[in-house]
Amino acid sequence: MDIKKTPKKLNVKEKYRLMTRDLAWEPSYRDEKEIYPYVDYEGIKVHDWSKWEDPFRLTMDAYWKYQAEKERKYYAIIDAHAQNNGHLNVTDARYLTAIKLFLQGISPAEYASHRGFARVGREFAGVGPQVACQMQSIDEIRHAQTQVHAMSNYNKFYNGFKDFASQRDRIWYNSVPRSFFDDAMSAGPFEFLIAIGFSFEYVLTNLLFVPFMSGAAYNGDMATCTFGFSAQSDEARHMTLGLECIKFMLEQDPDNIPIVQKWIDKWFWRGCRLLTLVAAMMDYMLPKRVMSWREAWNIYGVENGNALFRDLARYGIKPPMHWDDVEKSIDHTSHQIMLGLYQWKFGTAFHSWTPTASDIEWLKEKYPTTFEKYYLPRWEYAIAQKEAGGEYNNFGLPKLCQVCQLPTLFTEPDDPTQLCHRETDYEGEKYHFCSDGCQHVFEQEPEKYVQAWLPMPALMQEPLKGDLAAWMEWVSLEPTAAGEYASSEDKANFEKWRKQVSTD
Amino acid sequence: MAVVANGEYKFPSRDRVENYYGHQLLFACWDHHMLMAAPFMLFGAPDQKLGDIIEQQLKPLMQPDPDFDKIDWDAIEWTKSGEPWTPDFNKTVKENGLVHKEQFRFKTPGLSTLVPPQGE
Numbered sequence: 033m034d035i036k037k038t039p040k041k042l043n044v045k046e047k048y049r050l051m052t053r054d055l056a057w058e059p060s061y062r063d064e065k066e067i068y069p070y071v072d073y074e075g076i077k078v079h080d081w082s083k084w085e086d087p088f089r090l091t092m093d094a095y096w097k098y099q100a101e102k103e104r105k106y107y108a109i110i111d112a113h114a115q116n117n118g119h120l121n122v123t124d125a126r127y128l129t130a131i132k133l134f135l136q137g138i139s140p141a142e143y144a145s146h147r148g149f150a151r152v153g154r155e156f157a158g159v160g161p162q163v164a165c166q167m168q169s170i171d172e173i174r175h176a177q178t179q180v181h182a183m184s185n186y187n188k189f190y191n192g193f194k195d196f197a198s199q200r201d202r203i204w205y206n207s208v209p210r211s212f213f214d215d216a217m218s219a220g221p222f223e224f225l226i227a228i229g230f231s232f233e234y235v236l237t238n239l240l241f242v243p244f245m246s247g248a249a250y251n252g253d254m255a256t257c258t259f260g261f262s263a264q265s266d267e268a269r270h271m272t273l274g275l276e277c278i279k280f281m282l283e284q285d286p287d288n289i290p291i292v293q294k295w296i297d298k299w300f301w302r303g304c305r306l307l308t309l310v311a312a313m314m315d316y317m318l319p320k321r322v323m324s325w326r327e328a329w330n331i332y333g334v335e336n337g338n339a340l341f342r343d344l345a346r347y348g349i350k351p352p353m354h355w356d357d358v359e360k361s362i363d364h365t366s367h368q369i370m371l372g373l374y375q376w377k378f379g380t381a382f383h384s385w386t387p388t389a390s391d392i393e394w395l396k397e398k399y400p401t402t403f404e405k406y407y408l409p410r411w412e413y414a415i416a417q418k419e420a421g422g423e424y425n426n427f428g429l430p431k432l433c434q435v436c437q438l439p440t441l442f443t444e445p446d447d448p449t450q451l452c453h454r455e456t457d458y459e460g461e462k463y464h465f466c467s468d469g470c471q472h473v474f475e476q477e478p479e480k481y482v483q484a485w486l487p488m489p490a491l492m493q494e495p496l497k498g499d500l501a502a503w504m505e506w507v508s509l510e511p512t513a514a515g516e517y518a519s520s521e522d523k524a525n526f527e528k529w530r531k532q533v534s535t536d
Numbered sequence: 537m538a539v540v541a542n543g544e545y546k547f548p549s550r551d552r553v554e555n556y557y558g559h560q561l562l563f564a565c566w567d568h569h570m571l572m573a574a575p576f577m578l579f580g581a582p583d584q585k586l587g588d589i590i591e592q593q594l595k596p597l598m599q600p601d602p603d604f605d606k607i608d609w610d611a612i613e614w615t616k617s618g619e620p621w622t623p624d625f626n627k628t629v630k631e632n633g634l635v636h637k638e639q640f641r642f643k644t645p646g647l648s649t650l651v652p653p654q655g656e
Contacts, residue, residue: 070652
């Protein structure tokens with residue numbers, strides 16, 4: 033009788049070796065330079081790729097199994113949410129503005145990140161980072177997909193969701209996140225890792241994810257909240273990868289330190305400018321607020337950031353160059369951005385509104401030194417217009433920053449009564465910036481940023497030539513998706529349906 | 537500093553004046569007046585009278601501000617690229633020395649209904 037032979041079960045260490053490191057080979061008939069043409073030109077020196085430590089030791093088979101299980105649970109909740117009119121459980125329809133902004137600005141960024149990690153996974157010459165980047169790339173495309181699925185249910189009922197992809201490419205405020213990722217994706221593989229893997233995922237991701245996902249939970253949005261839980265373990269892995277990549281670069285060669293420092297300075301500033309939109313979301317768009325932008329910054333920016341840069345100091349890395357300017361801006365940016373979004377609301381694919389009496393009390397309490405003095409008079413002006421039967425709009429096209437692409441609406445770091453003006457002449461042409469941080473980024477690589485597609489100047493060029501009706505069609509913006517919340521179809525429908533449900 | 541690239545890296549600017557079919561962009565900022573959140577982008581031809589651009593484009597956009605009707609247009613302090621500057625409204629954009637994407641700023645001393653005066 034034959035004895036059935038059970039195949040020997042591999043231990044974790046052995047499995048990891050076979051399914052990651054062992055996948056590499058030494059090229060025999062092509063040289064390394066031909067296969068990996070992009071690893072040298074940025075100036076980062078790598079002496080030993082095998083020194084790359086993978087803290088998770090995750091292999092593809094385990095990855096699939098684990099993610100599939102999460103998705104099964106996730107889609108069960110999404111289905112239940114759709115079947116039980118989950119959209120009527122949100123606090124009120126103002127909340128939808130926050131997730132419209134998420135869908136137009138952040139979900140496409142997940143997709144961009146997927147493409148970026150797929151690319152750098154191919155470009156790195158070591159199998160450790162290749163495998164790690166491949167998994168992160170798959171995570172990111174899953175995030176984009178599951179977010180789109182979560183929000184597609186809202187698209188059946190409300191305006192402003194239906195064409196997020198065109199709006200991501202074309203509508204003016206979305207050029208802020210888009211240009212951020214385009215900048216990273218057109219950089220070399222090491223800069224991409226510092227930009228997205230380290231600066232964004234490690235230093236800033238909590239400032240993005242925690243507010244959105246706790247905002248969803250506070251405001252009864254089970255679909256988005258469930259996405260947050262599903263993504264949480266991935267985010268933890270991405271943060272660890274971000275930290276590993278910077279340590280790897282710093283430990284490989286001391287010549288790498290100034291290059292990495294330059295990238296940290298750049299991407300920290302760019303990330304903080306991008307997050308001003310999240311600041312406005314936290315302080316103004318959630319009917320039930322989680323915490324103020326100031327409070328979030330103190331926890332996730334200051335506390336975590338200080339610990340991180342203390343840790344990196346032993347490599348000779350200093351805190352990001354414009355850290356102090358960010359700190360000075362925290363009590364101002366959300367008000368400045370939201371006043372801007374409100375006055376340009378005829379051109380946004382989400383609704384905005386003036387703060388209510390209780391909103392105003394909350395803002396006064398959270399921003400005791402700035403809100404009442406500098407920003408309340410402008411809100412009161414807009415409220416008075418509304419009470420008189422009018423509506424405050426600013427039909428002027430704003431000057432945009434050549435780097436972050438936001439309207440140049442930020443004030444001088446030390447003078448909140450004065451807008452910040454910065455300009456640089458480069459090869460006979462003028463370029464404008466919102467801040468010292470953005471001007472510095474430009475001056476490091478002017479050849480790159482002169483190519484920026486800025487939506488306002490572009491509107492005056494061929495083929496639109498300033499035609500606003502043609503612009504609205506081109507960006508796929510229907511008038512029902514834009515404008516004041518108080519008079520929106522979204523508000524009227526939400527209230528009507530909610531009443532129906534409660535009387536049935 | 538220059539961009540780090542693995543080949544020649546030279547591309548034309550996206551908003552060069554040639555892309556505006558004989559026109560150009562200008563930016564205008566009313567200092568200490570932030571009801572309108574950012575400086576305005578204006579659009580015109582170099583041989584257009586500056587006064588026409590001010591009257592037809594800039595003034596209608598400034599009107600919502602409660603200080604607008606109180607402006608003494610003869611007492612305005614003008615600057616261009618940080619330097620004092622005296623515009624001549626009867627001359628053209630070009631004769632006023634305003635190149636493509638130039639920003640001019642103007643101060644209306646004493647008017648501060650919605651934004652506290654500087655330094656307060």
